Amino acid sequence: MTAEATEAFPVRAADQTSVLAAGKPEKKESSSWLVRSLVLIIAVAWTVPTAGLLISSLRTEASVSSTGWWTVFAHPFEFTQYTLGNYERVLTAEGLFDAFLNSLIVTIPATVIPITLAAFAAYGFAWTKFRGRSFLFAMVVGLLVIPLQMSLVPLLRVYGSLDLVGSFVGVWLAHTGFGLPLAIYLLYNYISQLPKDIFESAYIDGATPFTAFTRLVLPLSFPALASFAIFQFLWVWNDLLVSLVFLGTNPDVAVLTARVSQLIGSRGAAWHLLTAGAFISMVIPLIVFLSLQRFFVRGLLAGSVKG
């Protein structure tokens, strides 16, 4: 991979390695107690809200509503105070298992479709010649400025007349449309930097542009594809607005975020259920985040241009 290609993303210094890893190889002198305690205070403050959620989701209804979750630390290893009952209840009776599957049904195609379209388009813009190429590319990048709210009312009307409201295809395409400008912009930056020679030799060997794309461009662009895929996956999974507008809250199709926000309305005081429900909605992003940190950070840095 060429140096230019890896530098195609914004914020170069951050892009080279895992940003979460310590950067400087030289030894660090032992820091002052002041620095260490400040770090500790901020880290604890940032963790307490989530910890409270997780612990409460494992406690019984009676104890959640009568005592603070921090009281478990009086006897943290007394396992009889913990229960998985809340999870069982929200997954079945409150229908979050279906919502979980709906989230997967929405998110996986809503990640793969835009990334496929964007990779083809980025390749077309970078390595084929046609009239209007620079105009179309400028238009696509310019669309980054448009907040998706600008599209909602007209789209909702069209969807209504085509009976697309509440259909998965409708929401896949909506997420595709909203995600494409960023995807094309990022992938173009990467794909246009691939060395020219590889295409020349492929064509001499009789490859068509299509095979050059699938055999060369896609594998070589893996880092850029992975970064955008993770960015888009998390964006779609965590989205509430688009899914409320185009899918709604009908339990057959509603995604996790929509169901969790509905739970607040119907069971606003049932913290044992709300905490379990919210945690279920966070599990997949947490797994993705912890296992694919490096790509996640790159996607995040790259995504800073989205309007």
Add this chain to the structure above:
Amino acid sequence: LSEALEPRAQKKTNLPAVLRDVLIAVGVFILIWLALRLLRSETALAGLGPFVGKLVQALVAVVVGVVGIWALFIVVNSLVEHLPARTTAALRPFVFVLPAIAVVSLYLVFPAVGTIIQSFTEVPEGEGFLYNYIQAFSDPKLQLALRNNAIWLVLAPAGALLIGLTFAALVDRIKREALAKIFIFLPLCISGAGAAVIWRFVYEWRPPGTPQIGVLNAVVTAFGGEPIPWLQEIPTNTLALIVVMIWLQAGFAMVILSAAIKGVPTEMIEAARIDGAGELQTFLRVVIPSIRGSMITVFTTIAIAVLKVFDIVYVTTNGNFDTDVIANRMFNEMFRFRTFGFATALSVILFLAVVPIMVINVRNLRRQGIGT
């Protein structure tokens, strides 16, 4: 744009192959259409029972979405490749580019134009074309939303920037740097809706005298204070919601600024030290000026996210108790009140607010030699 390359292979029209490809293309379309019908049908999967039926539905949906898009590309490309060489060369770029152009046109270009037009035309009979905008700036509820957005716009990016910068600077000096960073970074992968539940629980209020189950009021009462209804009391509630945004976004600021701090040349810092500058002075006079570009990136990026903030407000207060913001107002105008004229005007206002910040962001990235 990089120079385009074309393969030089010669070929003639292969009629049987073209016919075959057309048939396959039609077949793929029909298959996708049938599968989509199956997904929407109430009865087709009912025989499988609720659990298995749902799993089958999920599997079919994912396969249709993922395989379908590839099948379409492969078939259309094969069709184009079997046409006469000159036609192929002329059509080929569009096989790659046109699907994406079509989707962004249908989902962004036309609707955005439609929104702008409707914001002027969808007015009550007898009113002027600026009615929605005049209303937006004179209706007290909408004014409130605009005012709140202004408060968010100042405090949320500044707060996230300050915490992110402080943490990035501090963590640069400790040994378990990577571990410490994860704690600040983690909220970034949490949805606005999830964060709203987390913080509603933090802000939970119980009457004085009863045990508090929200951690914040537990702290307040432990110090002898009265429990505060954080999400109901004006203007504390707007600040409480901004804290949620800062909590979500500080990790983003921290990652970018930490990378920028590490990029400051060591010689510059050492030179400052030799000149007798202390730790804090070196940081303020040398490090901060050299990471200015990254700080602008962080601020503008979070500012744009803040202008469009919806889910945090929608799930915590839904704009009640004077906490409304434009994006939430727009959603409610559209969904609850069906006042589409207002909704479109609000989204145009949102767009106009985003543009200048976006311009600053792009110019700043260009100045750093990054971006297109």
